[in-house]
Amino acid sequence: MLYIPCPHCGLRNETEFHYGAEAGVAYPEPNTLTDSEWAKYLHIRANPKGWLAERWVHYAGCGRWFNLWRNTITHEIGPAWLPFTTKPKAPGNIGQEGPRV
Amino acid sequence: MNDTLSPGTIGRRQAAALPEQPPQLWKSVKPKKAYDAVIVGGGGHGLSTAYYLAKNHGLTNIAVVEKGWLAGGNTARNTTIIRSNYLWDESAAIYEHSLKLWETLEEDLGYEMFFSQRGVLTLAHSVSDVRSKKRNLYANALNGIDSEWLTPAEVKKLVPIINISEDVRYPVHGATYQPRGGIAKHDWVAWGYAKAASDLGVDIIQGTEVTGFDIRNNRVQGVHTSQGTIAAGKVGLVAAGHSSLLAELAGFSIPIQSRPLQALVSPLLEQVLNTVVMSGAVHVYVSQAHKGELVMGAGTDAFNSYSQRGGFHVIEHQMAAALELFPIFARAQVLRTWGGIVDIAPDASPIIGLTPVENLFINTGWGTGGFKATPGSGWVMAHTMANGRPHELNRPFALDRFETGHLIDEHGAAGVAH
Numbered sequence: 001m002l003y004i005p006c007p008h009c010g011l012r013n014e015t016e017f018h019y020g021a022e023a024g025v026a027y028p029e030p031n032t033l034t035d036s037e038w039a040k041y042l043h044i045r046a047n048p049k050g051w052l053a054e055r056w057v058h059y060a061g062c063g064r065w066f067n068l069w070r071n072t073i074t075h076e077i078g079p080a081w082l083p084f085t086t087k088p089k090a091p092g093n094i095g096q097e098g099p100r101v
Numbered sequence: 102m103n104d105t106l107s108p109g110t111i112g113r114r115q116a117a118a119l120p121e122q123p124p125q126l127w128k129s130v131k132p133k134k135a136y137d138a139v140i141v142g143g144g145g146h147g148l149s150t151a152y153y154l155a156k157n158h159g160l161t162n163i164a165v166v167e168k169g170w171l172a173g174g175n176t177a178r179n180t181t182i183i184r185s186n187y188l189w190d191e192s193a194a195i196y197e198h199s200l201k202l203w204e205t206l207e208e209d210l211g212y213e214m215f216f217s218q219r220g221v222l223t224l225a226h227s228v229s230d231v232r233s234k235k236r237n238l239y240a241n242a243l244n245g246i247d248s249e250w251l252t253p254a255e256v257k258k259l260v261p262i263i264n265i266s267e268d269v270r271y272p273v274h275g276a277t278y279q280p281r282g283g284i285a286k287h288d289w290v291a292w293g294y295a296k297a298a299s300d301l302g303v304d305i306i307q308g309t310e311v312t313g314f315d316i317r318n319n320r321v322q323g324v325h326t327s328q329g330t331i332a333a334g335k336v337g338l339v340a341a342g343h344s345s346l347l348a349e350l351a352g353f354s355i356p357i358q359s360r361p362l363q364a365l366v367s368p369l370l371e372q373v374l375n376t377v378v379m380s381g382a383v384h385v386y387v388s389q390a391h392k393g394e395l396v397m398g399a400g401t402d403a404f405n406s407y408s409q410r411g412g413f414h415v416i417e418h419q420m421a422a423a424l425e426l427f428p429i430f431a432r433a434q435v436l437r438t439w440g441g442i443v444d445i446a447p448d449a450s451p452i453i454g455l456t457p458v459e460n461l462f463i464n465t466g467w468g469t470g471g472f473k474a475t476p477g478s479g480w481v482m483a484h485t486m487a488n489g490r491p492h493e494l495n496r497p498f499a500l501d502r503f504e505t506g507h508l509i510d511e512h513g514a515a516g517v518a519h
Contacts, residue, residue: 001412002404015414019403021358039504043356043447047345049407072359072406 002070005080008062020055022046023067024087049073051090120213126292127171127299132306135332136164138486139324141311141347142340143167144176145287146464146471148294149479150339150486151303152210157480158487161302164333166326168310172291174342178441179472180364180386180398182377184221184282186241186248191497191509192450193244198494199477200281206476212293214285215391221282222256224380224426226271234277241279251276262373262429269425271383284377284388284396290475311340314351320459321351337462337486342407342442344465353457355465356503357444360401361411362469365438369393373429383422395433397423401443401469411440443469448508453478453495454485462486463500 002014022045069078078091154160185196225234241248253265313325323332345357379386399419446466484492
């Protein structure tokens with residue numbers, strides 16, 4: 001069970017949240033995209049071994065979306081931040097870093 | 102049959118005698134400088150690919166390169182369920198091909214793997230569940246796949262320990278039953294393929310990690326490994342759990358998210374369950390292995406991870422559902438839990454075929470249910486690698502379906518217990 005720092009409610013159990021995968025995927029202008037670019041927007045999400053900037057929603061609390069750095073090898077939790085605010089740097093080598101991000 | 106599992110029986114029952122293993126099943130070799138084909142990943146699917154490349158296509162100058170030990174990933178971490186009663190024609194075709202191969206596999210490989218067609222029961226717990234399971238059943242009938250509808254009373258007759266009371270959170274409203282489904286001993290399946298492939302001249306190289314690809318003019322020429330570069334005419338990526346990382350190393354992206362999937366076993370118990378019981382709605386699937394341990398699978402964790410461990414609350418949730426269905430399990434204990442990393446595609450169907458890089462092929466995305474496909478997956482992957490184009494059974498599972506929109510959505514049909 002992860003303890004996840006909701007920026008609004010503080011540390012809460014993972015079971016109060018839903019996962020939203022990679023953070024910061026901008027919604028494109030569909031009419032300007034090729035099929036391949038549209039497919040990439042729809043289906044391709046980061047899947048790194050190491051630190052991942054990802055989205056969570058605190059559905060059983062404030063109900064709001066936020067972003068979080070989390071390590072996919074060690075499950076260490078990094079800083080959380082709100083959408084449209086400055087993204088913090090990925091945490092350093094506090095855990096075992098993956099070979100690639 | 103007793104109505105309760107007495108704790109006194111736990112651990113006392115003699116394990117069924119297993120056949121003696123020869124001291125060595127496959128030759129341990131150092132990598133050669135070059136091969137006609139290299140398969141990255143020494144799990145069930147990689148080994149079966151190698152075996153069928155050698156047996157069906159006469160390619161014997163090939164190697165399987167495995168980062169860890171043979172079958173140390175998902176091959177020996179799954180709950181060994183085998184079935185083919187999938188909803189969509191494309192899925193039904195490839196899984197049924199696989200099931201047909203299972204039916205003669207022990208003779209074909211000359212190796213026992215405790216394949217047991219004890220039937221797979223998939224429970225329905227609500228009106229909509231009944232409708233969707235019946236839809237699945239009719240689709241199976243059209244595809245010539247054995248599948249029957251059982252009433253709650255018939256379910257109880259087949260599985261006497263199940264609770265069919267209406268007075269529970271998820272009452273049993275019926276079930277589909279595939280009599281030809283079943284289980285096999287998963288590590289033995291990998292060993293059987295490894296032995297048979299090795300006997301045909303395939304090199305099996307363990308403890309060797311692929312760190313990159315030699316790609317020139319968009320054509321793969323070999324793989325860089327922790328034991329140096331190995332030249333290869335063709336390369337197949339069959340490394341579920343790490344497919345997207347390997348694809349990145351080769352310069353392209355695939356629509357895969359990697360998540361932990363957990364399973365657990367009880368100690369050895371008297372035989373109380375002689376079929377496989379699955380329930381997507383309550384997140385549980387269970388069978389009893391030959392030796393007597395109850396083997397149960399949970400759902401995936403919610404987030405991406407490479408840690409090969411999952412959250413305990415996922416197991417807890419699954420145990421609660423299992424206890425409601427099987428009250429006598431309350432007396433059993435959890436002996437061991439573990440996790441594997443599953444590669445999941447957006448439509449919960451596999452990706453098997455060509456990649457943007459010439460002579461580089463991929464086989465991934467089996468999600469939470471790849472074990473059952475081990476023979477069929479290797480069969481079509483070998484065909485694809487040998488001919489440079491897909492077999493008719495894996496053509497629909499091409500990587501480009503995410504661009505064309507021809508997805509094969511097995512989420513609904515499979516639920517969590519895929």
